[in-house]
Amino acid sequence: MTIRHLHSHAPAHQDAVPAQAAPCCGHDHAAAARKRGGWWPLALAGVLALLAEALHWLGEPSWMQALPAGLAVILGGAGTYKKGWIAIARGNLNINALMSIAVTGAFALGQWPEAAMVMVLFSIAEYIEAASLGRARHAIEHLLKLAPDTVRAQAADGSWHSVPARGVAVGTRLRVAPGERIGLDGRVEAGYSTVDQAPITGESMPVEKREGDLVYAGTVNGMGELEYVALAAFDHTTLARIVDAVSKAQGAKAHTQRFMDRFARVYTPAVCLLALAVAVLPPVFLGGGWQDWIYRALVLLVIACPCALVISTPIAIVSGLTAAARHGVLVKGGVYLEQGRKLAWVALDKTGTLTRGEPRLTDAVELQAGGRAPSLRIAAGLARRSGHPVAQAIGRAWEHEAPEVQAVQATPGGGIEGRIAGRLYLLGSPSWVGARAGVAPSGEAAARLDALQAQGKSVSVLADEGAVLAAFAVADTVRDSSRQAVAELHRLGVRTAMLTGDNAATAAGIAREVGIDAVHAGLLPQDKLDAIVRYGAEGVTGMVGDGINDAPALARADIGFAMAAMGTDTAMETADVALMDDDLRKLPRFIALSRATHAVLVQNIVLALGIKAVFLALTVAGLGTMWMAVFADVGASLLVIGNSLRLLRK
Template sequence: MSDSQHTHKPGDGHDHSHKLQPVHKHSHGGDSCCGSKVAAPAPVHSHEDSCCSSTAAAPALVQLSEKTSADARLSSFRIEAMDCPTEQTLIQNKLGKLAGVQQLEFNLINRVLGVTHNLPGTEPITEAIKSLGMHAEPLEAGVEAPAPAPVKKHWWPLALSGVGALAAEVIHFTNAAPTWVVAIIALVSILSGGLTTYKKGWIALKNRNLNINALMSIAVTGAILIGQWPEAAMVMFLFTVAELIEARSLDRARNAISGLMQMTPEQATVLQADGSWIEQDVKSVELGARVRVKPGERIALDGEVVSGSSTIDQAPITGESLPVEKTVGDKVFAGTINQAGSLEYAVSAAANNSTLARIIHAVEQAQGARAPTQRFVDQFSKIYTPVVFVFALAVAIIPPLFMGAVWFDWIYRALVLLVVACPCALVISTPVTIVSGLAAAARKGILVKGGVYLEGGFKLDYLALDKTGTITHGKPVQTDYLSLDPTADASAPAIAAALAGRSDHPVSLAIANAAVDKNFQALTVDNFEALGGRGVKGQINGQTYHLGNHRLVEELGLCSPALEEKLFALEKQGKSVVLLLDSSGPLALFAVADTVKETSREAIRQLHELGVKTLMLTGDNVHTAQAIAAQVGIDEARGDLLPTDKLQAIEDLYKQGHRVGMVGDGINDAPALARAEIGFAMAAAGTDTAIETADVALMDDDLRKIPAFISLSRNTASILKQNIALALVIKAIFLAVTFAGLATMWMAVFADMGVSLLVVFNGLRLLRK
């Protein structure tokens, strides 16, 4: 047991404070050809960037110098053209060479760039960005950047490009006009549909960046130079259409999470100083303000109910399928729906710090924590793209020079190779799958803190679980009281209640609550001390008392065969036993029992069906641990564990070759949670620490979400492998067709577009599971 600062439990070495664990960091380097990161969803503002406009990245921090100087300051810029990792890479490479720039923070969602520098002014930064064909608008310090306005695009340039490309093909095929007429029509088609691609491709080449815009610009230019005007026009048109379709298809994955942002109403009914109720913008509502919500309305802000009772649909936050009863003293969350009665609640968190806001922020950051497969694909594409370019150059030159082949044929094949070898499908296959998986998990009330955990969950073959609050309800009640010293029979319950009242752990509360109805005289506890995993001690009326578990009695040397027999009988029933002791020996015995959640039994069964073994780790006694484990079907149970013992248990499983997950909800679980492959935090809704630091946060107390997560992780890993294999196999087949001289450039674009759409739609399947 413990006081408010140190919550320990007699017999569990565990508390209900959520875990304090180091936040896992992941580097976010420059990205090749696009799509290597996927951001929190935002409206698709532009479809100008191949495989990029639809895959904006989460805010990414790039450290350019080892440390930030004392005179450094942060300047922010709105860059409307920066909505893709392609632009991010260009800016990063450009500003990375600028003396005085120390750190860059990219927020591609809002198109905002943060630059930490010690330059006298921002002109060198804006000029460097201007040289990349972009305009940087300085933002006022301390003012939140407004959401970027949608970029409106006219439909007629694309239509003109399509008509021109088709006309050029028909005229060329039928010989209806001279070649110069075909060339003019094709040129109009290329310029109307591909001018933006050319512009971006030229900027990329100037900055030695072989992205998709550069590759496509080279391919189309090469087709023009060898007189293939109709194909050049058709390739540019199909490329533009492909990126447009790709962007639209990705909207579904983006919107799956962006819908979270629409859950909170913009107005709340707030009590004023004069007693009136006025509609007020949620951003201006202060902490502690009293808000009224009517039946059928969405709750606008996090708070605590101060008047009324109702049922709340919390599915948007916790994934619970059934409404939850709420009354005075209960927490309510922004974005949830009030169903039955009218409620009034006191605001406990600002609009930008609500549980829902933290979830959205966590998901944004999660998409920046790239999965191992995604990091592999990113690195692969950085090498793959220049290698393909050099290979295509060799294909164009070597056969004609050394083998007597026809120049025209092999230059054409090299151009086809450039188009079909574009890594877009490969690069885009991972982020769309990861974002779909994250969205599917969020719908179930499972907050995954990065693709690395979503993909890694399928490897788990062992799951360690805490007991109190995880397998059981965590709300035990006192079931037995036994006096062990007749002289202290009258005072023992009051002394125990005074010590227990200093802790907020469920076992302590059970003893304290049992004394409430007995109206004991309040006793003052002096020199209170928490004994981690064993109990507490303190002085009452000058006398030192201990209140703790079996381990504490053994350590104090106050156990006896007769007492052991009593303890064994109660512990065998699955009860936690707490003893009150003074310097002479045990004074009284208290037995506390917790109840097992029905969902725990089903969760353990589902885990076993997935082939995952289970181990319960608890500070409670061995007999209680085994009794609870037997009730729910857990494979193995270990009791009398301190926090370090739980950590050692995880280490032992690693040494045996297992991949281990850990489930808990307390600070004392933190070492084991941090060491485990994946740490799962229980009941994270409304808890800052759990949401911000957990690898995976379960937004309610339902343990069945863990097998659901593992199943989702396995599906995600499977689809990632399918997408990579699909992209590589189709490209390999088409490369063979290209060398055989059977492929054309527009066929290559169709193949590239087709495989890109296949991997996108395959990744979106996760949203239906």
């Protein structure tokens, strides 16, 4: 993707914030509650609800139970109650409407502790889900901090000055010292270095930069000074485009209606119509007494009071969220736990997600027999005198003391040479060693080097003045848990795709090793987002990542999963689920728990409706009484609570 294409889109501004989808039922209330006083009103409501329960079991008078229960309802869910009746008035029979009917029914029956506990549990579930609101704004703030506020720019007279990055014009010559962040997108004009551009492209190893190469704002310069010409203004850099993409992806994310919202839209009007029919039709068409059939209709409404149905969702969701947290999976809302069972595709970043995210020595191949010392020991002595990431990986692989190296000379982009015990050795790329020492591997040795390079590994060779002695391959290695995690996803019927900014050869090698279904390499953040949109057309899609370059895709996916231990703050705050110890095996566990939670929700509804159906039939037959209504309601509630708590053992 060219710079011209990257900057053909509308600019992203520093004060841009993600567009928020319309809040789910209760989200705005929970957010407002936090602003008024944080979590303590809900905690106090929980204590009061438990007090009401204790007074009930101790046999205290009803008015004593009503006082703490009423306060619990006011503190924990007055806003939900108010919105519920507004929803009923407007004909919008959502979960808030169902909740309001449940609490009112419990009040009418004198079940004060039950009314309080239903409201508190519902509000706890809403609070947990609402806790993720505003995180996208924090993710944007972290992204913007990547680019430095000032850069060193060359003035007309050739002098260099520190100037605000926001005011630099396209075409200005800039300079970045070793270890500093690059301020603007540009093209290298002078110097050589390696640049860690994982925040933008996700590449597992620093990339060599020399004259003519592109550099990106927010990436980290390595060992050498670079001079480059700015190709984009501050608000038009690739980093700014990531900020803009995260913002738009948050706004475009599909709003998922919760299971009980969908159920309430059918159940509530159906019950009301049935009660009306019981009250009116028999007296009109069968000649029954109005008083008798109106009483039956009221009993029917009490029996149909949806306390058990309403409580089934929060207690099951809270139990599921708690079970997930026990296994190191933090879910930012019940809606994501409900949706996880539907995942059809899971897209995974490569670097830091499927792999460890750091270069390691994977192969050390002796190409000459009869060496006087282990080749790795000699290579480590040279490598430890170099700042190149590949050399450093070779140096770390030798765990013992390295030999003394004298007359060290480094060639940027080539390799390093020096004398050990008076003998000249060279360590670097095969082409550089061949040009410098006039030696090159041949025959079987050359074939082994070609095989290593075909796997996408960075290959260095060690040579003396007479021959190539050994070859060393460095690559980002696969996590121990990745293969098992992908296999378990496949067993669950979930297909997998790799989205990476790394080169195609490296990506293909990792995909084969892990068992990924589809591979997309050489992607910039916008490309990853586009891939998520395409996969989203085939079903519910998840994205797993750890870096800033993954943030737009994490925001746009139906469920974003962040690798929390080594991941960036931006990835953590943009994602919907955090895998706390970077163990990908937790992902299939999350999906299995989501399916179990949904099964419990369905079981709860079947239990509640089954019990109510029996007593409804008795009521219509004239055998139902108010005490039966109370028994049906309380009994069903206890059953769904016990059933939901089974999730804690998952």
